[in-house]
Amino acid sequence: MNAPILITGVGKRIGYALARQLLRSDQPIIGTYRSEYESITELRQLGAELYPCDFYDDSQIRSLIDTIKERHASLRAIVHNASDWLPDDNALSPASTLQRMMQIHVSTPYQINLELADLLKAGSAECSDIIHLTDYVVEKGSKKHIAYAASKAALSNMTLSFSALFAPEIKVNAIAPAMILFNPDDDAEYRSKTLKKSLMGIEPGVQEIVDTVNYLLKSRYVTGRTLHVDGGRHLK
Numbered sequence: 001m002n003a004p005i006l007i008t009g010v011g012k013r014i015g016y017a018l019a020r021q022l023l024r025s026d027q028p029i030i031g032t033y034r035s036e037y038e039s040i041t042e043l044r045q046l047g048a049e050l051y052p053c054d055f056y057d058d059s060q061i062r063s064l065i066d067t068i069k070e071r072h073a074s075l076r077a078i079v080h081n082a083s084d085w086l087p088d089d090n091a092l093s094p095a096s097t098l099q100r101m102m103q104i105h106v107s108t109p110y111q112i113n114l115e116l117a118d119l120l121k122a123g124s125a126e127c128s129d130i131i132h133l134t135d136y137v138v139e140k141g142s143k144k145h146i147a148y149a150a151s152k153a154a155l156s157n158m159t160l161s162f163s164a165l166f167a168p169e170i171k172v173n174a175i176a177p178a179m180i181l182f183n184p185d186d187d188a189e190y191r192s193k194t195l196k197k198s199l200m201g202i203e204p205g206v207q208e209i210v211d212t213v214n215y216l217l218k219s220r221y222v223t224g225r226t227l228h229v230d231g232g233r234h235l236k
């Protein structure tokens with residue numbers, strides 16, 4: 001039996017699909033969630049070990065790390081999926097917006113990677129993995145999500161630092177998606193405009209990211225790299 005994979009933000013969409021597919025492949029999963037959904041009940045029934053954790057609260061991050069260290073001797077991988085796509089035009093102050101973006105996309109992965117590295121190194125697999133979910137906007141920026149994009153750029157940079165620090169026992173890579181899955185409240189005009197931004201012009205769905213994660217988990221050689229899953233958006 002493989003050591004568990006820790007996935008953050010498994011309550012919905014990409015994190016949920018990834019956790020479910022890995023569980024169905026008999027891969028043990030430790031998942032974190034913030035809001036309670038039926039999906040959480042389903043993942044628990046599939047055997048997932050689940051922890052509520054709001055990454056805006058450092059004491060909850062501390063408690064999560066301590067609990068995982070107490071209950072597990074090793075980890076196969078960590079997937080930093082949890083994310084808050086906060087627009088700059090929101091009810092919070094600019095200071096609070098930037099603080100939140102840096103907290104979830106930079107401070108949380110930074111703390112978890114450093115604190116749980118020994119568990120990743122203790123695994124029986126040939127090598128272990130850390131995967132950061134970044135974003136296409138790391139390359140281009142975003143007029144409406146400046147703080148979000150800046151924090152994802154910091155997460156992208158940490159991919160370089162952690163891959164050099166942890167090699168060869170742990171591979172560290174990033175996946176930079178663009179337009180994988182619309183949100184329910186995205187209207188027809190936004191959907192049409194967004195699909196035109198890539199060469200492929202489609203909403204590929206969560207399986208694109210699930211397959212990319214599985215590729216990285218199977219690799220023995222790729223590290224310090226970002227896999228771009230963006231439909232050729234950079235060439236439009």
Ligand SMILES: NC(=O)C1=CN([C@@H]2O[C@H](COP(=O)(O)OP(=O)(O)OC[C@H]3O[C@@H](n4cnc5c(N)ncnc54)[C@H](OP(=O)(O)O)[C@@H]3O)[C@@H](O)[C@H]2O)C=CC1
Pocket residue numbers: 008009010011012013014015033034035053054055056080081082083084085104133134135136176177178179180181182
């Ligand atoms: N979907 C897409 O097209 C794209 C996605 N990505 C990236 O891929 C990853 C997955 O995307 P997607 O599934 O759409 O993400 P979602 O925004 O749909 O879900 C992210 C998850 O993170 C959780 N989360 C948000 N804030 C916090 C917090 N403060 N503490 C703990 N958990 C939190 C959410 O919980 P809750 O339900 O409680 O809010 C949710 O489960 C993300 O990193 C995203 O940035 C990048 C580009 C495109």
Ligand SMILES: Nc1nc2c(c(=O)[nH]1)N=C([C@H](O)[C@@H](O)CO)CN2
Pocket residue numbers: 082083084085135177178179180181182183194
């Ligand atoms: N945490 C999230 N990050 C992002 C989301 C999302 O739904 N949650 N969605 C996008 C968009 O799909 C964008 O890529 C469209 O161009 C970006 N990040």
